[in-house]
Amino acid sequence: MMAADEGKRRASLGRGLSALLGDDIAAAAATPTGEDTVDEALSAEALRQSKTIPIEFLKPNPDQPRKRFDDSAIDGLVNSIQEKGILQPILVRQHPSEPNAYEIVAGERRWRAAQRAQLHEVPVIVKDLSDSDTLELALIENIHREDLTPLEEAEGYQRLIDEFQHTQEALAKVLGKSRSHIANSMRLLGLSDEIKSMLDDGLLSAGHGRALIGVPNAEELAHEVIARGLNVRQTEQLAQEGKKGDKKALKKIGKKLNRDPNVEALEQSLSNNLGMKVQIASKGEKGKLTIQYENLDQLDDIIERLNEEMGATGNVVEM
Template identity: 40%
Template sequence: MPAKSTETKSPAKSSSKTKGKGGLGRGISNLINVEEKKKEDNVVVKEVVKEVVKEVKVPVETKVKLSLIEPNKDQPRKAFDEDALIELSESIKQYGVLQPLLVQKKDDYYEIIAGERRWRAAKLAGVKEVPVVIKDYSTQEVMEIALIENIQREDLNPIEEARAYQRLIKDYRLKQDEVAEKVSKSRAAITNALRLLKLDDRVQDMVIEGKISSGHARTILSIDDNDKQYMIAQKIFDEKLSVREVEKLMKSLDAPEKKEKKLPANDFVYRDIEQKLKNILGTQVIIKNKSNNKGKIEIDYYSQAELERIYDMLRKLNNN
């Protein structure tokens, strides 16, 4: 039986082969990288988000003595319907003030931002306390809120509304576009409202009193003379003219005056002949004479039978 041969590999060769094949040395390195990668993959990053709690003051309704509440002197609304106030006061007597007033604290009193009508009616009703919501606004914000509330309730007359717009523009330097955006109206509506302030003060008072409408007032804006403007406004009120009738009146005022034609010196002769023809023909006759003694005769008839009668009459006159 042949003897088995045993080969002993030199360490150098073995090391060389291992190195060449990417042996244990690289395997450990790869193993380490893999393990590290697994560790990296399994890392859980916890992000701590701090919850920020912001305290927001919610308007709280409370009750305040009526004697401690005063109206805003800059309130856009100046006129209040007395009958409507009495009606509201009767409702308050029965049910109380259902909607709180919006006020802001002043030195020793509360100033009304919105709700002056309810305040007035509550006084009539003899109420001692009313529900309020106390807020803190700038002067401009107070003006805007009061204006918006009144517009939404349609409580302002056209002149009060126009004056409120003018104040926002003049005192707070707002543009017409900005005012329109704040009150949710078109820019054209703001412009038309402001035009009413060009009217004579007496005419503006008539609009405030409801004697003429804003539509009537706009039709007479083209009149520059204040006295004439007021005269037309009085005519509108006295004769109860509609807006369309006023428009027609304005067109007639704008039309150039027709010059009266100078009649010829002998015009009375033609008028005399005109009257004689009327008597003969029994109908309306007009002689239109010109300065050169030429002209035309117009004979009116009102039916075919009348035309034939006139024809027969003229024919007989011709035969004679």
């Protein structure tokens, strides 16, 4: 029996989210790509199959994978609902412990927006779903929507693998993502709580987080990345030196990353014009200009250019 249940579960995952919603809605909402989300499945056809219930009868799912809701995004949804109403019904099931209530499976953002829009009733589709199906559907739908934080996404993958025995390959196929994306996302779970908090707060991106994995002084570097506004490439450079444990090299690259972009642009411009590497070391109004030549011909070229500029004054540079 357990083997049969597992086979059924894998078949459902293989057919996509619509398998849990029923063939009638799935057929009505089929898309050319076959990559339906719950919102796509709850289409205009599904809306005709829905019923309207008082908004206070709905309760949020305590296992909702999304922990944070973007107020600005919900405000935008409020405006849409006030103008056009709710175009897609909310997927619910009978509440497991409250007889006259329903638990939201998919569509909590719409429910929150409908409350702000002061709607008294909302359209819903009621499905007979187990605790397991409810959690699985909520996880997959939220990942499909691609508006989770990097950590919420990683935790969603981990739960689908741990609690439902799905493989990374199966998830990649259903969710339309590469296996490497899923694997790299899950690596973020190995970061410290402090850096995870920075990810959740949007101070660091997933790329920043991956660059800091396995670095001994990751928290220190993370603060440096945020303070200097470093991009992912710069963070990777910083982390590389951090892994080596070379404090002098770390300090050196830190200074380099903190340079004035105007000085870097001038360096690049001079290098392009001369065809040689130019370095500018500045401190306040003072500094040093270094031109690196590869051979004596390049040195002759530099001297010739200087002489052309200085010839009018009678000053000549000689080797």
